[in-house]
Amino acid sequence: MTNVHKIGFIGGGNMAEALIKGLIAGGFPVDRIMASEPSEYRRDHLSEEYGIELTADNVELLEKCEIVVLSIKPQIADEVLQEISSAYTNEKLLVSILAGVSCKQIEKHLVGKPRVVRVMPNTPALVSEGASAICRGHNSTKEDLDMVKQLFESVGKVQVIDERQMDAATGLSGSGPAYIYTVVEALADGGVREGLRRDVAHALAVQTVVGAALMVRETGEHPAILRDRVCSPGGTAITGVSTLEKKGLRTTLMEAVSAAANRSRELGE
Ligand SMILES: NC(=O)C1=CN([C@@H]2O[C@H](COP(=O)(O)OP(=O)(O)OC[C@H]3O[C@@H](n4cnc5c(N)ncnc54)[C@H](O)[C@@H]3O)[C@@H](O)[C@H]2O)C=CC1
Numbered sequence: 596m597t598n599v600h601k602i603g604f605i606g607g608g609n610m611a612e613a614l615i616k617g618l619i620a621g622g623f624p625v626d627r628i629m630a631s632e633p634s635e636y637r638r639d640h641l642s643e644e645y646g647i648e649l650t651a652d653n654v655e656l657l658e659k660c661e662i663v664v665l666s667i668k669p670q671i672a673d674e675v676l677q678e679i680s681s682a683y684t685n686e687k688l689l690v691s692i693l694a695g696v697s698c699k700q701i702e703k704h705l706v707g708k709p710r711v712v713r714v715m716p717n718t719p720a721l722v723s724e725g726a727s728a729i730c731r732g733h734n735s736t737k738e739d740l741d742m743v744k745q746l747f748e749s750v751g752k753v754q755v756i757d758e759r760q761m762d763a764a765t766g767l768s769g770s771g772p773a774y775i776y777t778v779v780e781a782l783a784d785g786g787v788r789e790g791l792r793r794d795v796a797h798a799l800a801v802q803t804v805v806g807a808a809l810m811v812r813e814t815g816e817h818p819a820i821l822r823d824r825v826c827s828p829g830g831t832a833i834t835g836v837s838t839l840e841k842k843g844l845r846t847t848l849m850e851a852v853s854a855a856a857n858r859s860r861e862l863g864e
């Protein structure tokens with residue numbers, strides 16, 4: 596990242612903050628990160644919490660940064676791209692994290708051969724455990740892709756995919772943390788229903804999800820094999836798993852990914 600002087604975020608909301616915090620934790624210099632944000636409250640928060648440079652002016656940010664991350668809501672993408680279009684030059688690399696919005700939809704607002712890399716990150720980037728899917732736009736180079744890959748690897752794991760798979764990644768990893776938070780909350784509720792204190796149930800639920808995820812990642816075993824090792828014949832775990840199957844957890848999660856992917860497709864229309 597030594598060849599990039601400054602990275603800027605247009606929109607200093609939840610996802611930008613997760614990336615900013617993760618980048619700083621990964622050693623990216625604070626004085627080479629900036630954000631443009633209309634909300635004074637958010638500007639003060641980001642400035643006080645992380646010490647980065649803030650502005651309310653998107654054009655000023657574009658002029659000062661070599662890599663510009665579009666981290667506004669998809670619904671205002673056209674408006675913001677129009678606003679910055681006159682100041683954009685092809686020396687700038689645009690990184691879009693917008694759900695549903697294609698590279699082409701971004702490129703059409705900008706003159707010349709705009710360099711765009713699209714990324715679908717997720718908020719666990721805040722604790723350096725993000726999952727990001729990335730793809731190249733029509734004019735960005737292999738070096739651009741590699742640079743963005745390196746940037747997002749400093750906040751988690753990265754998969755390079757085709758742009759047509761971006762909605763699927765949005766439904767799975769982009770939106771997935773919301774599903775897992777629901778799972779953690781529900782597991783804790785189950786513990787409370789069975790008589791555990793709320794704080795104890797919460798701590799056990801969190802560590803169970805973290806531990807199980809690490810088991811899958813670090814052993815490299817198929818989840819079904821790991822599950823078999825928990826399920827003693829005639830025991831408790833297979834009884835719980837049987838309930839999950841009867842109530843349709845597996846298809847519910849598959850349908851959640853598809854519903855979110857479809858919503859991502861709608862946002863891009
Ligand atoms: N939150 C998440 O888990 C993820 C979000 N994304 C994408 O990240 C983008 C941002 O999402 P969030 O951070 O969740 O939204 P957010 O609402 O928290 O952040 C958007 C920010 O943009 C600011 N903003 C509004 N108008 C603006 C303008 N004209 N110029 C500059 N900034 C402006 C808002 O004040 C707000 O702080 C979206 O496109 C979303 O699809 C992608 C992956 C995961």
Ligand SMILES: O=C(O)[C@@H]1CCC=N1
Nearest residue numbers: 693694765769770771
């Ligand atoms: O809900 C959303 O639209 C964003 C995109 C992926 C996660 N959050």
